Amino acid sequence: xxxxxxxxxxxxxxxxxxxxxxxxxxxxxxxxxxxxxxxxxxxxxxxxxxxxxxxxxxxxxxxxxxxxxxxxxxxxxxxxxxxxxxxxxxxxxxxxxxxxxxxxxxxxxxxxxxxxxxxxxxxxxxxxxxxxxxxxxxxxxxxxxxxxxxxxxxxxxxxxxxxxxxxxxxxxxxxxxxxxxxxxxxxxxxxxxxxxxxxxxxxxxxxxxxxxxxxxxxxxxxxxx
Numbered sequence: 001x002x003x004x005x006x007x008x009x010x011x012x013x014x015x016x017x018x019x020x021x022x023x024x025x026x027x028x029x030x031x032x033x034x035x036x037x038x039x040x041x042x043x044x045x046x047x048x049x050x051x052x053x054x055x056x057x058x059x060x061x062x063x064x065x066x067x068x069x070x071x072x073x074x075x076x077x078x079x080x081x082x083x084x085x086x087x088x089x090x091x092x093x094x095x096x097x098x099x100x101x102x103x104x105x106x107x108x109x110x111x112x113x114x115x116x117x118x119x120x121x122x123x124x125x126x127x128x129x130x131x132x133x134x135x136x137x138x139x140x141x142x143x144x145x146x147x148x149x150x151x152x153x154x155x156x157x158x159x160x161x162x163x164x165x166x167x168x169x170x171x172x173x174x175x176x177x178x179x180x181x182x183x184x185x186x187x188x189x190x191x192x193x194x195x196x197x198x199x200x201x202x203x204x205x206x207x208x209x210x211x212x213x214x215x216x217x218x219x220x221x222x223x224x225x
Contacts, residue, residue, distance in 0.1 A: 026094040028056040028065075031103035034123070037087055037163030038066040041171055044163070060096035064089055064174070066167040069104045069121040073111045078212070083114055085137055087163050088123040089170040092133035101126045105134065 030036055035052045036044050040063055046052050052070075069085035094100060105122040108114050124134035211219065 026058045026060055026096060027099040028058055028094070028125075029099065029101050030054045030056070030067075031101055033069060033071040033107060034067050034102055034104050035070045036065065036067045036102065038089075038167035040064055041164065041168050058094060060094060062091065062093050062174070064091050064167055064170045065102060065123075065125070066090075066163050066170075067102060067104075067123055069107075069118055071107075071114060071118075073114065075111065079214075081111075083118040085118045085121050087166040088121065088135055088137045089166050090123050090125060090133050090135040091170055091174055092125045094125075098127065100132065105131075 030053070035046055036056070037046070038044055039056070039058070044053070066087050066089040068087055069083070071083050073081050073083065075081060092100075103124055103126060105124050106117070107121075108117050120137045122134055122136045125132045
């Protein structure tokens, strides 16, 4: 009887451990002013007016994460500007049952300093205060809310996101080192849905209605380019 009990307990323990290993995941939190645009070759859609996702559940192993620096500055006289960097991709190895933070390092608070920072920010993955992986932007193709409106609206004005391209280039560069890149596993309560052209047009109309006369002039100038 005692042997049967011990065998049952051992089997139950083994089953629990196997289940824990099967469902082990990595938690990736995203810091302020950092917007994820692609993971492991898959684009992460972000609506023009919706709040970006700030938590991702990933499988343990190698990942390639692409993100942008994106920050709204409120200026004098009810004016504002959105500073947005180019896509930055960072490869990283993530361990199971661990929590990490994706952040842009060394962000300045001053607006003028941020206009320089946005040209070449550094994307990093941290665990606590330790930097696990980091990558500095290699180009200065940053933009404001108006010059970057084409990418935000997707196919409405023929713009297309370069996030997947940047992400895939990093994946290809890692190809010789071996190791599979696991697919993204979005949290069910925070899944990112694709933004259709009609949704993008509605968002643009809302942006137009909320814009000041000066902002509308800038939009007109941008559309006519």
